[in-house]
Amino acid sequence: MDEATKKLFDEYADAFDKLEVERHVPLFAEHFISAGPKGSIAQGRDQLMQMSRQGADFYRSVGQTGTKILSMKETEISPQYSMVTVHWAATFKKLDKPVEFDVSYIVQKTEPNDPKIIMFIAHQDEEAAMRELELLS
Numbered sequence: 001m002d003e004a005t006k007k008l009f010d011e012y013a014d015a016f017d018k019l020e021v022e023r024h025v026p027l028f029a030e031h032f033i034s035a036g037p038k039g040s041i042a043q044g045r046d047q048l049m050q051m052s053r054q055g056a057d058f059y060r061s062v063g064q065t066g067t068k069i070l071s072m073k074e075t076e077i078s079p080q081y082s083m084v085t086v087h088w089a090a091t092f093k094k095l096d097k098p099v100e101f102d103v104s105y106i107v108q109k110t111e112p113n114d115p116k117i118i119m120f121i122a123h124q125d126e127e128a129a130m131r132e133l134e135l136l137s
Contacts, residue, residue, distance in 0.1 A: 063093035
């Protein structure tokens with residue numbers, strides 16, 4: 001993994017762990033796609049900021065205490081794009097052990113020292129997983 005991409009995910013992981021929305025939103029391209037088992041949506045950073053604030057409030061409400069990257073694998077798509085699959089762990093007040101999940105990110109490297117996330121794909125249905133773990137009513 002090149003140094004700029006590693007730095008991108010180090011910054012993203014730290015901001016996500018602390019639920020600091022203002023720090024992670026600039027790591028995304030001006031327009032990007034988010035996707036998961038229920039479909040996809042194209043959005044801009046303004047929408048991401050609003051959704052991320054709601055997401056951070058939600059994670060706090062279900063007792064999330066932290067997140068960290070357990071592993072990352074980068075696959076080059078072209079010299080300007082790669083896919084980084086991240087294996088995450090999230091901890092919650094109500095659970096004895098971390099919850100592990102995967103997300104794949106498409107990273108644009110057209111500006112060599114300033115890569116941006118242009119798409120992410122959640123591998124699991126987060127809401128269903130939280131219900132199964134009894135984190136949701």
